[in-house]
Amino acid sequence: xxxxxxxxxxxxxxxxxxxxxxxxxxxxxxxxxxxxxxxxxxxxxxxxxxxxxxxxxxxxxxxxxxxxxxxxxxxxxxxxxxxxxxxxxxxxxxxxxxxxxxxxxxxxxxxxxxxxxxxxxxxxxxxxxxxxxxxxxxxxxxxxxxxxxxxxxxxxxxxxxxxxxxxxxxxxxxxxxxxxxxxxxxxxxxxxxxxxxxxxxxxxxxxxxxxxxxxxxxxxxxxxxxxxxxxxxxxxxxxxxxxxxx
Amino acid sequence: xxxxxxxxxxxxxxxxxxxxxxxxxxxxxxxxxxxxxxxxxxxxxxxxxxxxxxxxxxxxxxxxxxxxxxxxxxxxxxxxxxxxxxxxxxxxxxxxxxxxxxxxxxxxxxxxxxxxxxxxxxxxxxxxxxxxxxxxxxxxxxxxxxxxxxxxxxxxxxxxxxxxxxxxxxxxxxxxxxxxxxxxxxxxxxxxxxxxxxxxxxxxxxxxxxxxxxxxxxxxxxxxxxxxxxxxxxxxxxxxxxxxxxxxxxxxxxxxxxxxxxxxxxxxxxxxxxxxxxxxxxxxxxxxxxxxxxxxxxxxxxxxxxxxxxxxxxxxxxxxxxxxxxxxxxxxxxxxxxxxxxxxxxxxxxxxxxxxxxxxxxxxxxxxxxxxxxxxxxxxxxxxxxxxxxxxxxxxxxxxxxxxxxxxxxxxxxxxxxxxxxxxxxxxxxxxxxxxxxxxxxxxxxxxxxxxxxxxxxxxxxxxxxxxxxxxxxxxxxxxxxxxxxxxxxxxxxxxxxxxxxxxxxxxxxxxxxxxxxxxxxxxxxxxxxxxxxxxxxxxxxxxxxxxxxxxxxxxxxxxxxxxxxxxxxxxxxxxxxxxxxxxxxxxxxxxxxxxxxxxxxxxxxxxxxxxxxxxxxxxxxxxxxxxxxxxxxxxxxx
Ligand SMILES: Cc1cc2nc3c(=O)[nH]c(=O)nc-3n(C[C@H](O)[C@H](O)[C@H](O)COP(=O)(O)OP(=O)(O)OC[C@H]3O[C@@H](n4cnc5c(N)ncnc54)[C@H](O)[C@@H]3O)c2cc1C
Ligand code: FES
Numbered sequence: 001x002x003x004x005x006x007x008x009x010x011x012x013x014x015x016x017x018x019x020x021x022x023x024x025x026x027x028x029x030x031x032x033x034x035x036x037x038x039x040x041x042x043x044x045x046x047x048x049x050x051x052x053x054x055x056x057x058x059x060x061x062x063x064x065x066x067x068x069x070x071x072x073x074x075x076x077x078x079x080x081x082x083x084x085x086x087x088x089x090x091x092x093x094x095x096x097x098x099x100x101x102x103x104x105x106x107x108x109x110x111x112x113x114x115x116x117x118x119x120x121x122x123x124x125x126x127x128x129x130x131x132x133x134x135x136x137x138x139x140x141x142x143x144x145x146x147x148x149x150x151x152x153x154x155x156x157x158x159x160x161x162x163x164x165x166x167x168x169x170x171x172x173x174x175x176x177x178x179x180x181x182x183x184x185x186x187x188x189x190x191x192x193x194x195x196x197x198x199x200x201x202x203x204x205x206x207x208x209x210x211x212x213x214x215x216x217x218x219x220x221x222x223x224x225x226x227x228x229x230x231x232x233x234x235x236x237x238x239x240x241x242x243x244x245x246x
Numbered sequence: 247x248x249x250x251x252x253x254x255x256x257x258x259x260x261x262x263x264x265x266x267x268x269x270x271x272x273x274x275x276x277x278x279x280x281x282x283x284x285x286x287x288x289x290x291x292x293x294x295x296x297x298x299x300x301x302x303x304x305x306x307x308x309x310x311x312x313x314x315x316x317x318x319x320x321x322x323x324x325x326x327x328x329x330x331x332x333x334x335x336x337x338x339x340x341x342x343x344x345x346x347x348x349x350x351x352x353x354x355x356x357x358x359x360x361x362x363x364x365x366x367x368x369x370x371x372x373x374x375x376x377x378x379x380x381x382x383x384x385x386x387x388x389x390x391x392x393x394x395x396x397x398x399x400x401x402x403x404x405x406x407x408x409x410x411x412x413x414x415x416x417x418x419x420x421x422x423x424x425x426x427x428x429x430x431x432x433x434x435x436x437x438x439x440x441x442x443x444x445x446x447x448x449x450x451x452x453x454x455x456x457x458x459x460x461x462x463x464x465x466x467x468x469x470x471x472x473x474x475x476x477x478x479x480x481x482x483x484x485x486x487x488x489x490x491x492x493x494x495x496x497x498x499x500x501x502x503x504x505x506x507x508x509x510x511x512x513x514x515x516x517x518x519x520x521x522x523x524x525x526x527x528x529x530x531x532x533x534x535x536x537x538x539x540x541x542x543x544x545x546x547x548x549x550x551x552x553x554x555x556x557x558x559x560x561x562x563x564x565x566x567x568x569x570x571x572x573x574x575x576x577x578x579x580x581x582x583x584x585x586x587x588x589x590x591x592x593x594x595x596x597x598x599x600x601x602x603x604x605x606x607x608x609x610x611x612x613x614x615x616x617x618x619x620x621x622x623x624x625x626x627x628x629x630x631x632x633x634x635x636x637x638x639x640x641x642x643x644x645x646x647x648x649x650x651x652x653x654x655x656x657x658x659x660x661x662x663x664x665x666x667x668x669x670x671x672x673x674x675x676x677x678x679x680x681x682x683x684x685x686x687x688x689x690x691x692x693x694x695x696x697x698x699x700x701x702x703x704x705x706x707x708x709x710x711x712x713x714x715x716x717x718x719x720x721x722x723x724x725x726x727x728x729x730x731x732x733x734x735x736x737x738x739x740x741x742x743x744x745x746x747x748x749x750x751x752x753x754x755x756x757x758x759x760x761x762x763x764x765x766x767x768x769x770x771x772x773x774x775x776x777x778x779x780x781x782x783x784x785x786x787x788x789x790x791x792x793x794x795x796x797x798x799x800x801x802x803x804x805x806x807x808x809x810x811x812x813x814x815x816x817x818x819x820x821x822x823x824x825x826x827x828x829x830x831x832x833x834x835x836x837x838x839x840x841x842x843x844x845x846x847x848x849x850x851x852x853x854x855x856x857x858x859x860x861x862x863x864x865x866x867x868x869x870x871x872x873x874x875x876x877x878x879x880x881x882x883x884x885x
Contacts, residue, residue, distance in 0.1 A: 011796075012796065012797075028521065028523065030520060030521045030523070031521070031523045032525075034525070035523045035524065035525050038523070038525055038747070039523060041745075042745055042747065042748070044791070045745045045789055045791050045800070046743070046745070048791075049791075050791055050792055051791050051792070051799070051800060053797055053798075053799060055313070056487065057312060057317060057319070057486040057487060057488050058317075058319070058321065058322045058486045058487075058526075059486070059487055059525060059526040060322060060526065060528050060627070061627070061630075062321055062322045062408070062411055063312070063317040063318075063319075063321050063322065063486060064316070064317060064321075065312060065313070065317050081630065085630055085631075110457055110797055111457075111796070111797040114797060116313070116457075117313055117314065118313065118314065118434065120314065121314050121316070121422060121425075121432070121434075124316075124418075124419060124422045125422045125423070125425050125426040126426070128419055128422065129377070129378075129419035129420060129422060129423045130376065130377050130378045130419075131423060132373075132376045132377060132420075133298075133301045134294075134297070134298040134301055134302075134373060134420075134696045134697070134700070135369075135373075135696075135697075136376070137369070137372040137373045137375065137376035137377075138372065138376065139372055140331070140368075140371045140372045140374075140375040140389055141331075141333065141388050141389055143375075144383075144386065144387025144388055145380075145383055145387050146383070146387055147383040147384065147385050147387065150380045150381070150382065150383040151380075151383075153378075153380035154380040154405055154406065154408075154412070157378075157380050157405075157411075157412055157415065158408060158411065160321075160411075161314070161316055161317075184378065184380065185378050187380075188378050188380065190375070190376055190377075190378055191378050
């Protein structure tokens with residue numbers, strides 16, 4: 001198929017950036033979206049032009065490295081997929097596709113479609129862990145965990161830290177990301193000990209790093225490639241509320 | 247002249263590590279504060295090491311090329327992690343895991359190292375559970391297990407098909423805690439391009455800041471490489487696409503030995519190549535072989551849809567050829583068997599290059615829900631990539647490059663032949679011999695990082711406590727920085743016509759054809775010639791777009807591929823040298839009449855460790871003889 005791409009090009013952090021249009025023929029519906037961009041880049045290289053910078057690594061939806069804003073939606077039109085898992089069969093001949101980086105104050109653009117997400121690391125640094133030194137762990141079966149709780153913790157723990165939730169949110173809030181970690185650790189007995197300090201510290205870090213407030217629009221849940229549930233935000237709110245009442 | 251000394255402690259196998267721990271030199275907490283350690287890599291190995299070293303008091307600096315250490319390739323590992331808890335009461339023990347790994351590795355690994363990893367496997371699970379890894383549980387709240395290829399017990403701990411993600415995040419979180427504590431510092435989006443050796447000791451690295459392109463110097467008292475495997479050298483592989491062999495080659499060029507470089511694991515259960523644009527192959531976890539049955543039609547070229555092929559028309563070839571282990575034979579055996587069936591014309595799918603992995607019987611026996619709870623994520627992944635719904639029809643699978651058993655040679659302390667340079671995780675060669683068993687890499691990575699390196703590095707650093715901060719303005723740093731800049735400038739200046747990726751594809755094709763699942767002398771020699779030619783063409787005609795001093799993925803790729811050319815030649819040299827078939831290394835000249843590998847213990851019971859001499863083709867072979875005191879190498883039979 002033939003497609004037209006409108007891609008955000010920005011030389012570096014300080015550059016203003018602009019959309020550049022590319023026509024691309026011979027696109028196969030079997031390609032993934034990123035393979036289509038690889039194909040474009042190979043063509044640009046052959047023509048002596050500058051290829052488009054974008055991030056990716058695992059290319060199977062688990063590392064969270066990719067993530068593009070495609071036709072006004074994080075990871076494009078399909079539900080429950082990362083950008084690297086998006087297939088070109090989601091588009092048809094003659095389509096125009098707009099490709100942008102995540103837009104959020106806390107994720108400055110580095111070049112073209114590549115953004116800086118170190119603010120996510122900083123949120124985890126604030127408290128997204130259980131404080132146990134290597135060697136200090138008790139026997140693994142010493143603390144039984146209800147199967148159901150382990151499964152719910154897993155459902156939260158599968159967050160890949162890609163930032164789709166922030167990109168989807170009109171306030172650029174990181175609440176789904178924060179709540180997934182808070183929820184995972186709060187559901188496990190091992191994590192309960194520090195639950196109060198954790199939720200306070202992580203929410204505070206999120207605010208300080210320039211992410212917006214959560215106003216419960218639910219766009220994050222819809223766009224999350226791992227389909228992480230809003231119920232984790234509800235749990236975070238409960239944890240946060242009880243953390244306040246000491 | 248390098249003399250290999252594996253430094254294996256004296257004493258009975260099961261006491262070596264305990265005794266070693268009580269005899270290594272210690273560094274006091276006050277002195278640890280004065281010592282700096284560089285860790286390159288933030289995967290299961292790097293993050294666990296960095297966190298543990300920082301907790302114990304050292305100043306740790308971590309370098310990764312992704313934007314966060316959470317994104318290391320380890321995040322993609324799927325099926326599980328082994329430990330000898332024996333929660334299933336199936337007579338498991340440290341010795342059994344040790345034996346399974348030694349046998350699985352086809353008697354080409356070191357007894358002492360393998361026993362040690364088996365011995366600490368339980369502590370790894372304890373640590374991960376305490377850190378909040380949501381492993382699968384039974385109804386009573388206790389941990390669940392499943393089995394993996396090459397073993398007859400259930401000792402694998404898992405979190406659906408995302409065990410690696412959960413374990414890697416736990417290690418990452420522990421590391422983030424140390425960042426907050428001020429004991430660890432992360433240098434993300436950095437490519438480590440050279441190792442700096444001063445007076446024979448590893449003292450620092452040269453990195454390129456991948457955002458600004460600046461070349462930077464970093465110094466420390468010791469350097470740890472946790473840089474992962476190089477299975478991407480085949481171009482298409484199950485690894486994250488930026489995984490590479492450059493760190494290993496940097497160390498190699500500075501005098502570290504590369505061990506068994508040709509030992510590359512081709513994993514049997516991957517989604518087959520679907521088209522020519524493909525950039526990556528997706529693994530379907532081996533755990534699927536617990537319940538899935540592998541088959542091809544009995545009739546050559548049978549193109550009917552799988553569900554129309556009746557039971558008696560199906561050849562469950564693994565169950566037929568290997569009744570004792572059936573679908574759970576080790577990876578190398580399963581991969582070769584699939585290749586053999588497809589080469590004979592029984593393969594399925596459009597290309598004929600795939601076999602079926604079928605869950606029909608498992609769903610019938612255990613119910614859809616039970617299967618879903620075990621493999622839900624993997625089935626969804628399969629449907630996303632191929633459109634095949636494994637609840638309704640069998641998956642199609644084919645082998646793909648997956649893991650490298652070969653890597654930097656290390657002694658029992660995980661130190662390379664360069665004093666002060668350590669290699670941990672997939673980057674070293676240590677525990678898997680000629681073939682790795684499933685769920686044993688995460689174990690090795692975490693074992694190296696949490697429990698082994700923090701002990702053994704002290705033995706070296708105890709002698710370094712009087713050495714003040716290492717300056718980064720020495721002639722050795724000048725020289726290393728200059729070499730890096732020269733190489734990058736050269737790559738930028740060629741301004742040829744072909745992209746780095748196009749070279750990578752061609753290189754991968756050569757290796758896959760001649761040095762993949764089956765190898766022979768003629769093919770390997772041809773491979774050497776072709777690689778050399780392609781390498782010359784690369785240095786003549788590669789086009790690296792963009793600038794040196796900016797974010798430039800093309801330059802990153804070109805640099806990695808330049809190193810791959812050297813590594814590829816070393817792989818072929820190693821494969822040529824080893825005139826036997828063992829594990830993943832199958833030389834067609836050395837097989838039985840039934841097509842089973844013929845190992846030659848008399849002549850090849852050694853680790854092949856290669857030394858750089860300035861010309862890759864003149865690399866010198868050193869042999870570390872493998873001494874088996876506790877097991878007797880037997881013919882590896884899964885029949
Ligand atoms: C799809 C898949 C599934 C798997 N499933 C399992 C499983 O179920 N169980 C199991 O035990 N094993 C499994 N494995 C194997 C296992 O995942 C890997 O062997 C293991 O994760 C390697 O970890 P590592 O820490 O050694 O390296 P990696 O996780 O590869 O990390 C390498 C690190 O080094 C950094 N790095 C590398 N080179 C440089 C450089 N030059 N400069 C700066 N930084 C650098 C990277 O940024 C990264 O942080 C699987 C592998 C694959 C491909
Ligand atoms: S590249 Fe890893 S999630 Fe897309």
